[in-house]
Amino acid sequence: MELDIISMVILGGVAVTGGRGSITGVVLAALLIGVTTFGLGLLNFPGVVMSMSMGLLLILMVLLPRLMAHRRKPSRPLIAARGTEDA
């Protein structure tokens, strides 16, 4: 259950490294998880499938910004980001 709760926070767009996130995001993530689990229940999916689909949703959503960033033209590096050339 602690992992479900942390998933909600991360799906809401809060950075695990800290410093970024909003309450609107967490509320929307809670609603999304609630509605989707409820729906899977209505459609008689077993609990294991719910757990797996929530895990998949979390991974896909966290990957999405990176996949989108790759499709863009590489932007000019920020001055403040120097010193991290290994990126």
Add this chain to the structure above:
Amino acid sequence: MSGILHRRSLVRLPMWETLLAALLLASCLVQVILTPWFLNWYTIADVSTQFAEKGIVALPLALLIIAGEIDISVASIMAAASVAMGLAAAAGFGTPVLVLVGIGTGAICGALNGALVAGLQVPSIVATIGTMSLFRGAAYAVLGDRVIKAYPAGFDVFGQGFVAGPVSVELAIFSFVAAACAIVLHRSTAGRRIYAIGAAPTVALWSGIAVQRMRFLLFLLVGAASGLASVLLTSRLGSTRPTIAQGWSSTSSAW
């Protein structure tokens, strides 16, 4: 690399919420099409039991994670609070006392986490892995394989009651907690300090922010919220077992 990603994500923050809202809408639409039982006012009440208890913990936990810490002992705090409420109920106390016992036990557990992290400088993931086992273990040690069901009449209002129409008490409390967290994070100096601590703790410290006090208070807040969630969960189930608030299926097995 993380610096660059961090900056980009910061610019696109509202987009994330738009995406979540779109997914939420899509999830609702798919269900409207697939099942004839979704379009019903009481769906709101049923859905709220799926997320309200977890959400009440997730919101303050978001503040803690934004401040750069983590608490993975929340479900164990809920178990410990539920056991404390069970013992108080068995001793014959009424509903108001039970609520205070639940939230109080949560706050004490949160204060212990806060003291370990802010006072003794234990990394929060290590400290809360420890207290996760400690609180769950305490629940088992006290209760063994017993179940407490001796809750007074009227205690069920928190988990099973309704404020008006399909708006359950759980949903109302979740909305209140969400509004409170939004005000603290987005409209108060404490919120700016939480972001500052999470982005750069050393800079925050040198800027005169009481970093350790804020960390302690956030752990206390998360603990108290877990206690509150435990009141709702215990009230909804009407019983306490040491395995309460463990695993996803334990809450959705009613389906």
